[in-house]
Amino acid sequence: MSSGVNDGTYLILDIDDFSTKAVLIDRTAEGYYIKGMGQAMSTADLPSLDVTIGVEKVVKDLSRKVDKELWAAEGPSKTHRFLCSSNTGGGLYMMVAGITDMISTESAQRAALGAGALLVDVFSRSDSRPDFEIIERMRSMKPDMFLLAGGTDGGAVKQVLDMAHLIGVADVKPRFGSEFKLPVIFAGNVEARKEVSDTLSEKRYATKAVENVRPVIERENLGPAKEAIYDSFMQHVIVHSPGYSRLVRWIDEPLVPTQAAIGNILYAYALKRQVNLLAVDVGGATTDVYSVYNGIFNRSLNADIGLTYGISNVMKVTGVQNITRWIPKEMSEREVRNIIGNLMIHPSTSQTPDEVLVQQAATREAMRIAVEHHKGIASRLKGLQVKRTVADIFNQTLEPTYLNMMKTQVIIGRGKVFAQSSIAEATLVLLDSLQPEGVTEIMVDKLDLMPHLGMLSKVNPEAAAQLFSKECLLRLATCVAPRGRSNRSEAAVRVRMVKSDGVAVEEEVGFGELKTLPLGNGETAKLEVTPKRGLDVGMGRGKRLEVEMTGSEIGLVLDARGRPLDIPAEKDVLVRWMKSLASDPRPRIQGRGAA
C-alpha cells in the first residue's frame, strides 16, 4: 500500500462484477464536496482478467470530467488518498462453524455477516446432519475463508476440537486457486488455540487465532474476528483475483468487502444521530439488511433474493399470489409469471410500465422476506437465563429480536429499483414492505455512494458523515403511522404541524387512508400527533406525541392504514394510496439534488 499522500482529498473506488465506480472528494473552506463521479465496466472477469484495466479507465474518465490529472504513469497519481472496496467474484464466500447453533455459531455468523460475507454454510456440533454429510458439504462448497468459534474462554475444548477435526478431515479447498491454503480464523475458547492449530495442519490451512467471539455467555466480542476477516481477505483471498495484487499496491488503506464498507457508514450515521436504523439494499441477485438498534450493528444477507437474477426465486419463496397482491392493476398469473421470467433472463433490458409494476411488487416481497430473516440475526444473545416478571407479558423488553418498528427512527432503501423510481413510488414501496410505526424518517441512497463513504468513514469520519447526509441520502418523507386497527372511515389520527415560521396546519386522516402535509427540504416543524383510542404512535394507546421533524421531498406522510397492514383485494385502493403520495408529474429520484 502506498502512503504519504494528500490527506484532504480522496479518490474512492467500489468494484463489483459489473461496474467500477469512482468518486473524487475534494474540500473547500465550507467543507467536503463531491467533485466528480465516474463509472466503467469491471474487468476482473473474462476477457480482460485484470481488475486494474477497469480502474485505469474509470480514473482516466474522471480525470477528463474534473479536468485534473488523476492518473500517473504506473497508477493513480499521489495527489489524493486512494481507497477501494470490492465485491467481485460475488463477494466474500465464508463458512462458519461453532459448537451450538444458538450461542457460538450464531455469534460467529454475526461476525462473518458483519464483515460483509456471504455465508455458504453454517455448521455446529448440534447440526442434525451426520458428520459425513458435513464433510461432503465442506468439500463441495469451496469457500474463501472459514471462521471457527466455540466454547467460552476456559469452557468447552473437546467439542471445539471435534469440529476442528471435521474441518481438518474435509481438507476444504479455497474457491480460487486450489494450490493455496484456505484461511481459517479461530475465534473460540482461548484455551483450545494450540490444539485447534495443531489439528488444522499448516500444510492445508492458514490458521489464525483471535479473541473469542463469545468469551462469556453474556457477552459478544465480534470486533477482533471481523478485523481478522478483513486481514485474511486482503492477504489470502483478494490477491488471488486477477489484477488485485497490483491494485493493493496503489491503495492507501486495506481493501474491504463492499458490504462491510456499507455497514461502516450506516453504523457511523446511526451512532452520530443516536437513532435506531434499518436499511435494506435490494440488488439483482441478493438482498442485504443492515440494522443498528441501541448501538448494536447487525447485517443479514439473503443470497438468492433479488430483482433480476433473483426475482424468480422471490416468486418461488413467497408465491406468485403474494407478488400479484401488490400490483395496482388486474394482471393474470400468466402475465405476472412471464414478466418475472423475463426480468430474470433480460436483466439489462429497459423496462415496460407493466414490468416496473411487477418489479416494484416483487421488491416489497423481497424486502419483507429479507427483514423477516434479519429478525433472527438481530436478536438478543441466546443462552442467557432471563427472569420474566408479570410486567414483561405487557411490554416488548424480552422480544427475541432487536427489530422494533415503533423504535425505528430511520429507514433507508438502497438499490437500482429505488434510484429508478419516482419519489412517491419509492416511499410507498418502503412503507408497504417495512411498515414503519410511530414517527420514522424514510430515505434512499440516491447516488449509490454508500460503499465509498463507508471507506471514507474509516479515515475521515467527519467528511464521510457530512457527505452521507448532504449528498448521498435523499430524505423522502417523515412517516407517522399508528400501530393497531380501527374501523374504516373513522378518523384515526389528528396532526397539528407548526412550522418554524409559526404557520400552523391541522389535518385528520381516516383509518385505512394515506395523506401528506408538505414540509420542504431544509424546513423544520413541531408536530403534535393525537391517535384515536386503541391506536398507538409510540406513547401508548390514544396518547399524544409531540416531536420535531425536518422537511423532505414529500414532507409528512400520515399512514393510517393500520399495522399490521391489510392488503386490499380491490386494486383501486392500491391506486388511491399511490395517488395520495404522488403529484403529477411525478419527480424521479435519479438526478435529484442534495437533500
Added chain:
Amino acid sequence: MFQPEERGLQENTFVRKVRRMPVTGDVLVKTGDSVGPETIVARGTVVNPDIHETSLSLQLEVDPEEAEKYLLKKERDEVKRDEVIAIRRSFFGRSTKVCRSPIDGTIEAFSKSSGRVLIRGMPIPIEVNAHIPGKVAETIRGEGAVIECSATLIQGMFGIGGETLGELVMAVDEPDEVLAAELILDEHKGKIVVGGSLVTIDALRKAMKTGVNGIVVGGVDQKDLTDFLGYEIGMGVTGKEKIGLTLIVTEGFGVYPMDERVFSLLKSSQGKKASVDGSTQIRTRMLRPEIIIPS
C-alpha cells in the same frame, strides 16, 4: 425482445469446446484425432455420494470402545455386499455375532468412540463425449480435450435440459407460428424440433412422450414450464433437469416470434445434425443455452 447486443449468433464461425471431466481419469483421444459428437473423449470415476453407516457395537452386542478389536477390515479396504466386516466369536460358535456390509464399496472411516463404521459405495464411472464433430486441438492431461470445428453458433436466452444431439427439423413454416401438440409427430423421435413463437405445455408433454431430443422455440409460458417441470425454477441455473428433453427458448417467456435471422438460419439448416445444450447460468458466468450446427 432480445437486445441486438445480447444475441450470440455467429455464422460459419470457429467453435472451440473444452470437454473436461470434473475428476481426473483417462483421456481416450490424442491431438489431431478426428472425432464425432458421440466419441468418448475421456473416462474416469467420481466419488460415490452414497454412504452407509453401520453400528458394529449394536450388531456385535459390545460396548462401542470394544468394537475395533472385532473389525476385519481397515479404512480404504474394498468390501462386497453381505461380506463379513467384523466378527465376535464365542465358545463353540453358539452365539457368534457378525456384521456384514450393506453395500459394495470401501470402508470410509471407523469411529473408535461410537463403534460405527462408514462404508462408501463404489466409485461411479463417468465419461465425457466430444459433443461436436471436429478435430482434437489439444488434450488436457487426465481430464479431457479441446475440440474444434467450423459451425454456426446460435445462443438462446433460457433453456432446460443438458447436452443432446439430433437432426434439425422444422415443425412450423413461420417464426410467429405456435408449436402445438399436433405438430409433434412420431417421426420427430430423436430429432431437434424447431417451433415459432411459443411451445404449448401439451406440445412439451407430447415431445417428451415421443422421444424428441430437443425443442428450439421463440417463447414458452413461464407457468407452462413450471407445470411441465413440476417445480418453480428459482435461480436461473439450469441444465441438470432429468426430463429427457432439452428446451431452448431463443427470445423469452411468453409469446415471442423467433428472431427472423435465427429462424431462417435454422430453416436453411434443416436436415443437418445439431449439437444443443440447454444449460443456462444467468448470474456472473452468463452461460446461455446454445445450438451448434457444424458446417
